[in-house]
Amino acid sequence: MEKERTLRDSVLVRWSALGIVAFTMMAAYFVNDIMAPLKTMLEANLDWTSRDFGFFTGAYSFLNVFLLMLIWGGLMLDRFGIRLTGKIAAILMVFGTALQYYGMTANISTEATFFGYKQGVFMAAAGYSIFGVGAEVAGITVTKIIAKWFKGKELGTAMGIQVALARIGSQVAYSVSIPLAKSFSISTPVLLGLVLLVVGLVTFFIYAVMDRKLDKQEDYAEEEDESKFSFKDVKNILINPGFWLIALLCVLFYSCVFPFQKFASELMINKYGISDNLAGTIAGLPALGALILTPVFGIYLDCKGKGASIMMLGAAMLIGVHCIYALPFITNYLVAIILMIILGIAFSLVPSAMWPSVTKIFPARQLGTAYALIFFIQNIGLWGVPNLIGWVLDNYCVVGNENNANLYDYTIPMFVFTGFATLSFIVAYLLKVADKKYGYGLEKPNMKDC
Numbered sequence: 001m002e003k004e005r006t007l008r009d010s011v012l013v014r015w016s017a018l019g020i021v022a023f024t025m026m027a028a029y030f031v032n033d034i035m036a037p038l039k040t041m042l043e044a045n046l047d048w049t050s051r052d053f054g055f056f057t058g059a060y061s062f063l064n065v066f067l068l069m070l071i072w073g074g075l076m077l078d079r080f081g082i083r084l085t086g087k088i089a090a091i092l093m094v095f096g097t098a099l100q101y102y103g104m105t106a107n108i109s110t111e112a113t114f115f116g117y118k119q120g121v122f123m124a125a126a127g128y129s130i131f132g133v134g135a136e137v138a139g140i141t142v143t144k145i146i147a148k149w150f151k152g153k154e155l156g157t158a159m160g161i162q163v164a165l166a167r168i169g170s171q172v173a174y175s176v177s178i179p180l181a182k183s184f185s186i187s188t189p190v191l192l193g194l195v196l197l198v199v200g201l202v203t204f205f206i207y208a209v210m211d212r213k214l215d216k217q218e219d220y221a222e223e224e225d226e227s228k229f230s231f232k233d234v235k236n237i238l239i240n241p242g243f244w245l246i247a248l249l250c251v252l253f254y255s256c257v258f259p260f261q262k263f264a265s266e267l268m269i270n271k272y273g274i275s276d277n278l279a280g281t282i283a284g285l286p287a288l289g290a291l292i293l294t295p296v297f298g299i300y301l302d303c304k305g306k307g308a309s310i311m312m313l314g315a316a317m318l319i320g321v322h323c324i325y326a327l328p329f330i331t332n333y334l335v336a337i338i339l340m341i342i343l344g345i346a347f348s349l350v351p352s353a354m355w356p357s358v359t360k361i362f363p364a365r366q367l368g369t370a371y372a373l374i375f376f377i378q379n380i381g382l383w384g385v386p387n388l389i390g391w392v393l394d395n396y397c398v399v400g401n402e403n404n405a406n407l408y409d410y411t412i413p414m415f416v417f418t419g420f421a422t423l424s425f426i427v428a429y430l431l432k433v434a435d436k437k438y439g440y441g442l443e444k445p446n447m448k449d450c
């Protein structure tokens with residue numbers, strides 16, 4: 001008997017569902033990156049140090065790692081479903097960003113400290129940490145939503161487009177942050193992010209209505225789903241070598257991209273002499289490249305496959321980029337821009353292959369937990385690496401001071417990133433070997449008919 005058509009069989013409806021949840025994520029990425037270009041201004045205007053900035057940046061992952069919030073989020077997603085988890089995640093993002101804004105604007109003494117950090121820095125970091133829980137849990141929720149609507153259809157393309165739209169959020173954040181801060185105040189970019197998040201919260205509630213309708217049509221009550229989470233699943237995920245290789249590749253690769261981008265505006269100003277108004281836009285170029293290329297590679301992967309090889313290629317490109325950034329005698333701004341574009345290509349190749357690969361290694365009922373565990377391990381890097389780089393900058397890289405902000409030599413930090421990129425290439429190679437051995441099908445296309 002032929003199955004009845006449901007909402008997900010309508011091209012228009014399933015792509016609209018994607019568009020709606022992608023907007024929530026776009027707002028999340030905007031807020032995630034909005035502070036990065038402000039590093040030098042934060043030093044000059046609010047007396048932040050590089051260590052403060054590294055602490056703040058790493059705070060995004062602090063609760064996810066040390067209170068296992070991502071793990072609880074993943075368990076909640078598989079146990080209580082998409083709608084409840086997504087709504088809570090969106091609310092956390094709004095609340096966290098409001099607290100971050102308060103930490104930057106309230107008249108808090110710059111002398112008083114909390115756990116060794118200035119109170120304002122601590123409060124902004126606490127807010128960013130709560131935002132980080134919401135953003136990561138929203139990330140796994142949206143991934144599961146895409147798998148739900150697009151499994152057996154344009155899965156790679158859909159994941160690629162969602163990531164691409166998220167990159168628009170990042171790119172806009174990198175471009176508008178400094179001009180906005182200069183025209184109004186240093187906290188204005190965060191306020192704009194807060195407004196976008198509130199709209200993203202509303203759009204997620206709209207999606208929840210569509211989700212409920214689909215479940216009704218497919219006779220799929222999330223609470224009674226046969227795919228209900230069990231702790232046995234966690235064990236099964238953890239003993240799968242594919243899980244460890246993807247998780248390791250993810251933490252190493254992303255540690256070379258997101259934390260690097262957070263410091264990249266300053267690298268552009270200090271090493272390549274790029275004006276501060278433009279530096280953020282250039283640091284955001286990988287997001288712009290990924291915006292165009294991630295869906296293109298997603299379509300290629302859907303039709304042709306070669307996912308494991310593509311991940312190796314992306315990791316290899318990253319080694320070249322970071323190594324050239326590290327070389328102290330290459331200071332031409334054109335080189336800096338070209339490297340950012342190459343980084344953008346690598347940043348499209350690896351995610352467009354990596355995220356759909358997870359759906360090939362694990363069954364649907366384990367996806368929420370599997371993505372949560374991978375994001376959890378990734379967050380260890382997203383917490384540790386900015387802290388490490390901030391500490392290295394303060395202790396080994398200060399070469400001067402201008403307008404109350406330090407000048408830094410980025411050679412050591414860039415060699416640190418090169419080391420992580422090299423490790424990510426080795427892991428990508430091991431993943432390809434494991435794919436052959438265990439037959440995950442990572443080199444196979446995502447779709448049968450193209």
Ligand SMILES: C[C@H](N)C(=O)N[C@@H](CCCCN)C(=O)O
Pocket residue numbers: 136139142143159163166254351355375378
């Ligand atoms: C930061 C977040 N944990 C992350 O890894 N985001 C990915 C996108 C994951 C999408 C999975 N469908 C990114 O590349 O931004």
